[in-house]
Amino acid sequence: MLGKTALICGENTEVCREAEECLNEMGWLVWRLGYGEVQAAENLFKKEDGLDLLVFGDDEGIFPRTGTIYENQERPAVLQAYEQHVNGPLKALRLLKPLLDQGGGRRICYITTRDSSNNMCFDHERYGEHMVRAARNMQARIQMNRLGPEGYTFRVFCYDGSWKMKGTGQQAVLYFLQDRSRDELCPAHEDEKRLVMRDEGRREIPW
DSSP, X not given: OOSOEEEEESOOOHHXXXXXXXXXXXXXXXXXXXXXXXXXXXXXXXXXXXXXEEEEOOOTTOOOOOOOTTSOOOHHHXXXXXXXXXIHHHHHHHHHHHXXXXXXXXXXXXXXXXXXXXXXXXXXXXXXXXXXHHHHHHHHHHHHHHHGGGTOEXXXXXXXXXXXXXXXXXXXXXXXXXXXXOOSSOGGGOTXXXXXXXXXXXXXXXX
């Protein structure tokens, strides 16, 4: 094996490009694919010993309008967003699971925004969008419950889309690779045993 391997899956966003650059600088072998390109991942890793790190990228700024809470949700827009941002990662993980089993890292990560927190549902203007983002968080929880017993660990990095700074992708990578198996203040809260959503300052963001 030439080095540790990572796949960033999702849209071609600035944060994903920064994460890719950061991992490359750290000596990782990195690929970035859209959800529709994941089928080709098997060929990419034939010369490698599996996949160590899987990152599902952010979705900032690519949601269609889904309607306010005071009006009928635009059903086609909501379904389109759900298919892309919730079913997309689910289908990708199903295809990539054998490669992750083969690799030694067994870490699955998500990049999201504060808009995915249930606390943001007070924003009535983008209610459908918040529902879709929150559904992806729930998917991460379900996958952790399912795959945790197999030795998988999970990370969720959450940034504030309203004042995103340059370097957000690097901050996400540093959190993803950090050993969080010990919490100095409360050992019961170590990130290896529970799913935590943290921001650029490593602060915990409520679900």
